[in-house]
Amino acid sequence: MTPDSRPLDGIRILDFTRVLAGPLSTALLADLGAEVIKIEPPHGDDYRAIGPMKNGQSALFTVMNRNKKSMVLDLKHPDAVALVRELAAHADVVVENFRPGVAERLGIGPDALMRQNPKLVYVSVSGFGQTGPYAHRPAYDIIVQAMSGLMEATGDPEGAPTLVGEAVSDVVAGLFASWATLAALLQTQRTGCGQHVDVAMFDTTLSFLATSMARFLFTGKPARRVGNRHPLSAPFGVYRAQDGHFALAVLNKKLFDALAAAMAMPQLAHEPRFQTDELRSEQEPALRALIEQWAGALPVEEVVRRLEAAGVPAAPIWNIAQAVDSPQAQARELLRAVHDDRLPDLRLPTQPVRFNGAAPNRVERAPALGEHTHDLLAGLLGCGLDKLAELREAGAFGATPTTTH
Numbered sequence: 001m002t003p004d005s006r007p008l009d010g011i012r013i014l015d016f017t018r019v020l021a022g023p024l025s026t027a028l029l030a031d032l033g034a035e036v037i038k039i040e041p042p043h044g045d046d047y048r049a050i051g052p053m054k055n056g057q058s059a060l061f062t063v064m065n066r067n068k069k070s071m072v073l074d075l076k077h078p079d080a081v082a083l084v085r086e087l088a089a090h091a092d093v094v095v096e097n098f099r100p101g102v103a104e105r106l107g108i109g110p111d112a113l114m115r116q117n118p119k120l121v122y123v124s125v126s127g128f129g130q131t132g133p134y135a136h137r138p139a140y141d142i143i144v145q146a147m148s149g150l151m152e153a154t155g156d157p158e159g160a161p162t163l164v165g166e167a168v169s170d171v172v173a174g175l176f177a178s179w180a181t182l183a184a185l186l187q188t189q190r191t192g193c194g195q196h197v198d199v200a201m202f203d204t205t206l207s208f209l210a211t212s213m214a215r216f217l218f219t220g221k222p223a224r225r226v227g228n229r230h231p232l233s234a235p236f237g238v239y240r241a242q243d244g245h246f247a248l249a250v251l252n253k254k255l256f257d258a259l260a261a262a263m264a265m266p267q268l269a270h271e272p273r274f275q276t277d278e279l280r281s282e283q284e285p286a287l288r289a290l291i292e293q294w295a296g297a298l299p300v301e302e303v304v305r306r307l308e309a310a311g312v313p314a315a316p317i318w319n320i321a322q323a324v325d326s327p328q329a330q331a332r333e334l335l336r337a338v339h340d341d342r343l344p345d346l347r348l349p350t351q352p353v354r355f356n357g358a359a360p361n362r363v364e365r366a367p368a369l370g371e372h373t374h375d376l377l378a379g380l381l382g383c384g385l386d387k388l389a390e391l392r393e394a395g396a397f398g399a400t401p402t403t404t405h
Contacts, residue, residue, distance in 0.1 A: 006033030006359050011185070013037065013093040014084070015068065016108075018045040020141075020167055021201060022097035022125045023064040024174030029181065030067035031351040031361040037091075037376060038068045039084070041075065042398025044369045057342050057366075065366040066338070066348050071377070072370035074398035079391055081107045083377065088113040088120060090380050093181055097125040100135050110196040120194040121184040125177050129200030139201055144169035148205040153212055153223035153231075161225070169205040176204040233277050234284040235259070238317065241295040241303045248291070249313040256280065262310035263294045333360075340365035373397060 011034040015026045023038075023045070030036040038045070047061040073080040085108070088094060094113055096103050103109040103124070110122040124130055127139020137143075142163060145151045150169075155162030177199045184197050206213070212223040215232070229237030235250050250256050253275070260268040268274055268290070273283050280287060295303045300316050307314035318326070324335055332354075335347040343365070350361040377383040383391070391397065 003357055004359050006362065007355060009033040011035065011093065012091045013095060013181075014039060014087055014091045016094070016096035016098070016103075017125065018097065019047055020060070020064060020170040021173040021177065022095055023047070024171060025123075025125065025177035025181065026068070026095055027064055027066055028174070028178040028351045031363070032355075033359075033362060034093075036068040037087070037372070038065060038070050038367065039075075040070055040072050040369060042072055044072075048369065055342050062340075062343065062346075062366045063348060066350075067362050067364045068367055069372035069376060070367035070370055071373045072397050073373075074396060075106045075108065077394070077396050077398075079394050079396040083381070083391075083396065084108050085113060085116050086381050088116045091117065091120065092185065093121045093123065095123040095125065095177065095181065099138065100124075100126055100130050114194055114196075118194055119188055119192060121181060121188055121197065122194065123177055123181050123184070123197040123199060125173060125199045125201075127200065128202045130198045134202070141167040141169045141201075144201045144205050148202060149209055149212055149222065150205060153209070153225060155225045156227045157225045159225070168208075169201045172208045173199060173201040173204045176207075229284060229288075230281075232281060234280040235287045235291055237288075239288065239295055240292045241300045242298055244300045245317050246295070246300050246303050247315045247317060248307070250280075252277065255312055258310045259291075259307070259312050262306050262312060263291070265290070265294070336361075336363040338363055338365050370397070 008029055011029070013026055013029060013034050013036045015022070015036050015038045017023050017026060017038075018040075026034075026036045026038075045061060045065070047064065048058050050058055050060055052059045073083060075081060075084070088108075094108075094110075096108075098106075104111075110120075110124070113122060114120050126135070127144065128134040128137055145163060145168065146161075148169070151161040151163060154164055177197075180197045180199055184195055188194050209223075211231070216222055223231055227237075229235075233251055235248055235256075238245050238247055248259075250259055256274065257266075257269040260266050272279075274280050274287070298306075304314045304316055323329060329335065332352070334349060334352060336350055338346045338348045340346045346365065348363055348365075350363050374383075374388055377388060377391075
């Protein structure tokens with residue numbers, strides 16, 4: 001790899017995904033140079049119409065579909081299916097998130113497309129996977145959070161199970177799908193044989209619950225709701241100061257002793273009830289009272305300053321605006337300016353891993369619906385103007401007019 005190239009330059013992906021998990025997985029790959037051709041129905045990805053909206057553009061669609069090209073095909077039309085099969089011969093990867101069985105019924109399932117291209121990596125992203133008794137259930141993020149154990153482990157112990165404040169099951173599935181795509185591409189490179197990759201939101205969220213899983217496997221007990229504290233360690237959680245809250249992470253005796261000194265209560269380091277992490281966890285209410293009595297006389301900024309000076313991990317509680325505009329996020333270039341006539345002053349996120357010796361991540365706007373249909377069909381399949389007109393007249397692009405630059 002040279003400094004002016006990206007890790008996935010030359011990889012071509014046909015992307016049939018919509019909404020969040022699938023589009024995020026392909027956006028991450030597009031950031032690193034992959035050519036992602038988003039194949040949309042005539043009405044477009046559902047996310048194009050989901051707010052918040054600005055100048056007629058969806059925030060969610062814009063972020064999840066950066067760096068992609070849009071082609072409109074009506075997959076209920078046989079000519080459109082024939083085009084997909086031809087396109088598959090020119091692709092390295094297909095990613096779809098139809099309900100299990102839908103791709104096969106449309107004629108673009110893994111068997112059909114891998115006959116066209118035996119080296120094809122075909123990635124299916126779904127709620128519960130391609131097999132099992134729940135495979136055909138519809139799944140949204142909240143459904144998977146509810147069924148995976150995540151929601152039951154989140155919230156106040158005296159309250160109801162709580163939805164995590166992010167579409168975490170969708171995001172985790174997208175991350176696993178992008179990782180799985182790369183692993184399958186590497187195997188295909190070594191063996192010359194493609195494969196079908198099965199990614200399920202339920203599976204990936206369950207795998208994501210690393211500490212809950214470890215605890216259950218060793219104790220037989222499910223994770224319990226503990227509110228704003230760690231379920232196993234203390235003091236490890238969110239605590240109140242004079243003007244707000246701060247986060248504190250004390251995971252061992254050395255850090256606890258440093259905390260006691262920073263609070264001007266060095267005697268705490270010698271109390272028998274605080275000598276081990278397990279004991280401190282049992283005594284968390286007493287520890288919380290001591291910490292909040294000390295911190296309650298100080299603003300958050302001063303609490304954090306004193307703890308950091310003592311080598312104790314602590315932080316203010318930021319909102320998303322404070323996080324993305326922080327000096328750290330700016331130094332790491334986690335948001336990049338993007339030119340888009342539809343959205344002046346647009347900034348977009350990019351995949352966060354840094355590659356030494358590679359060109360910076362690609363950061364380009366999301367496409368208009370069908371913006372690249374004609375150019376891609378002409379460039380990849382050699383369709384001339386007459387053929388494109390014939391396909392349009394036959395209905396392969398649907399009845400909805402599309403932009404065809």
